[in-house]
Amino acid sequence: MSASDTFTEADADVVEAQLQRRPRGVVRVAWRCHDGRPGVIMTEPRLPGGTPFPTTYYLTCPSLIAGCSTLEASGLMAEMTRRLGEDAELAAGYRAAHESYLADRAALGEVPEIAGVSAGGMPDRVKCLHVLAAHALAKGPGVNPLGDEVVERLADWLARPCLVEQAGR
Incomplete structure (x- = not known):
């Protein structure tokens, strides 16, 4: 893990402003926006308190969240x-992307309640572009073909200033 991946208290404050709630179960920053802010966080498969959480890669960048919602x-x-x-x-x-997602989550810990379940509809359907974009950004091109397509379609959104910045935070 590089220093840029470390989840700092400052990162936690930014993610709280982005999501309007304090992040829980964060392992590290998986991808940073062009301005250096966290854009994707990697989360534990079981949140503090015991709740299973299948969304290993969680999109936090407000600009990209808005772009995914538009798509x-x-x-x-x-x-x-x-x-x-x-x-x-x-x-x-897409099935290989599902397996990659499961392997990354398994490396963080086994949670029987969500065994075999990745996120975003993988491997048979698409039900959340936010998850696919987060996975593609965190892993880089070539891992999730549909996530890569979403990221390509978000090119204009990727260049925008962070909405936290626009809101004056």
Whole structure:
């Protein structure tokens, strides 16, 4: 883990401003926005207090959250799910992304309640672009083909100033 991945108290304050709540169970910063703020955090598979939490890679950047919400409202998830049923190569890549996600979570600890369940609808459907984008940003290109597509579509959103900054925080 590099120093830029370490989750500091300052990072916790930024994520709290981004999400409007204090983050829980954070392992590290998995990806930082162009301005150095946390954009994706990696979380424990079991939150303090014992609640299972399958979302290992959690998108926190308000600009990207807004961009993913806009893409979801456009019907992109249904189109991507349809393509999974038609394109065997895409489906295989998405299944591999699911396995990657599960392996990363297993490295943090086993939680029987969510065994075999990744996030975002993987491996058979698309139900959350936020998760796919977070996974793709955290792991880099080539790991999650649909996450990579979401990140490509977010190019304009990636260049925007952090909404925390715009809100004067």
